[in-house]
Amino acid sequence: MLPHPLRGASVALLILTLSACGGTGGTGSAPTPTDPAGNVSDTLSPQGVASPVTLTLGQPTQLTVTVGGRAPAPGQLVWTTSNAAVATVTQAGLVTPVGSGNATVRAALSSNAAAFIDFPLTVRAAAPAPTPAPTPAPGTGFAQQVLDLVNAARAQGRTCGATAYAAAPALTLNAQLGQAAQGHAADMAAQNYFSHTSKDGRTAGQRIAAAGYAYRTWGENIAAGQVTAAQVMDGWLKSEGHCKNIMNAGFRELGVGYATSTSGPYWVQDFGAR
Numbered sequence: 354m355l356p357h358p359l360r361g362a363s364v365a366l367l368i369l370t371l372s373a374c375g376g377t378g379g380t381g382s383a384p385t386p387t388d389p390a391g392n393v394s395d396t397l398s399p400q401g402v403a404s405p406v407t408l409t410l411g412q413p414t415q416l417t418v419t420v421g422g423r424a425p426a427p428g429q430l431v432w433t434t435s436n437a438a439v440a441t442v443t444q445a446g447l448v449t450p451v452g453s454g455n456a457t458v459r460a461a462l463s464s465n466a467a468a469f470i471d472f473p474l475t476v477r478a479a480a481p482a483p484t485p486a487p488t489p490a491p492g493t494g495f496a497q498q499v500l501d502l503v504n505a506a507r508a509q510g511r512t513c514g515a516t517a518y519a520a521a522p523a524l525t526l527n528a529q530l531g532q533a534a535q536g537h538a539a540d541m542a543a544q545n546y547f548s549h550t551s552k553d554g555r556t557a558g559q560r561i562a563a564a565g566y567a568y569r570t571w572g573e574n575i576a577a578g579q580v581t582a583a584q585v586m587d588g589w590l591k592s593e594g595h596c597k598n599i600m601n602a603g604f605r606e607l608g609v610g611y612a613t614s615t616s617g618p619y620w621v622q623d624f625g626a627r
Contacts, residue, residue, distance in 0.1 A: 405473045408440070408450045412479075416446040416472055418460045431463045439476050450476040496609035498582035499622065500526055503607060506590060506599055514593030518600035527625065529566035530608025534621040536560065537575075538610030541619045547577050557623065567627055572598040574622040585620045598624055 408414055420429060432442045436456035442448045448458055453476050461469035507521040537560055541547060549557050557573040574595045579585035589595035598604070603626055610621035 403470055403472050405475060407475045407477065408448070410450050410453060410476055410478045413447055413449045416442075416448055416458065416460070418446065418470060420462070428463055430460050431466070433459050433461070435459075440474050448472075448474070450474075452476065453478050495582055495611040495620075496526060496531060499586065499609045499620075500524065500607055502582060502586040503599055503622075506586070511590075511596070511600060513596035513600055516593075516597065518597075519602070521600055521602040522605070524604060524607040524624070527566065527606035527608055529564045530561060530606055530623040530625050531610070532608065533557075533560045533564040533566065534573075534608040534610030534623040535612070536564070536610070537623075538612040538619045538621040541575075541577070541621075542612035542614035542616070545614065545616050547575065547619075549573055549575060561623055561625060566625055568625045570603055570626050572601060572604060572622075572624040574598050574620075574624075576620040578617045579620065580618060589622075598622070 406414070418425065418430060430444075430446075432444050432446055434440055434442045434448075434456055435458075436454065437451075439452045439454040439456035440448050440450050440458060442458050446460065456474045456476070458472045458474060459469050460472075461467075504523040507523060510517065510519045512518070537551065537557070540551060544552050546552060551560065555563070558568070558571055561568055561571050574589055576585045576588060576595075579588060589599060599622075601624065604624040605626040606624070608621075608623040608625075610619075610623070612619050
């Protein structure tokens with residue numbers, strides 16, 4: 354039976370055979386040595402070098418050798434390594450790579466050190482794990498996308514319903530407005546509702562003030578179901594009331610909220626000026 358691998362180890366089985374040189378005779382066979390009691394001893398000719406093995410640092414690998422087609426008896430093999438700084442080996446043939454470089458692991462008969470198999474090893478460091486991209490705060494990426502689209506819309510005059518608007522100054526993102534917008538988007542997503550009034554009865558103005566934004570004027574747009582910033586902006590610009598908020602020259606700052614749930618994405622724009 355093969356020894357149980359270490360818990361969590363990635364184990365590959367590399368099976369080579371030490372064939373006993375003996376038997377009843379025949380062309381090319383070696384004499385069968387016997388001890389004084391007449392028992393046949395395990396006598397092997399020196400073996401060739403096994404195929405090179407490439408290992409990854411920190412991933413143990415089980416090397417398995419048979420003697421005469423059978424698993425070796427306890428103590429029948431002696432396992433050694435030429436470079437313990439690169440790979441160590443147990444007397445069960447479990448190799449643990451411990452450093453980058455080259456080493457040779459040998460399995461030899463304990464009764465005849467001249468009968469062996471060598472395993473040339475190359476140990477390489479594990480490939481570094483890719484650095485994960487930083488996780489943006491909820492809505493952060495969408496906030497910039499929406500801001501860019503808002504400012505592109507404000508850069509040219511347009512008509513919202515029956516009201517014509519001249520081009521308006523660009524807006525900047527404001528963290529407090531963003532906090533109010535994100536909080537409302539997340540609340541609608543979590544509680545599955547769609548309204549400017551929160552479930553706790555707060556209005557948009559109250560949410561903006563609670564976020565610490567001392568507004569002189571404010572406005573809010575909300576939407577649900579649109580997948581991209583471009584889609585939600587297109588819908589807002591086609592709606593008179595939403596378009597008026599986007600084109601209002603009195604606003605100077607913007608906060609954007611975005612959240613998802615099983616019912617779909619929720620979007621919030623909070624406009625303000627102080």
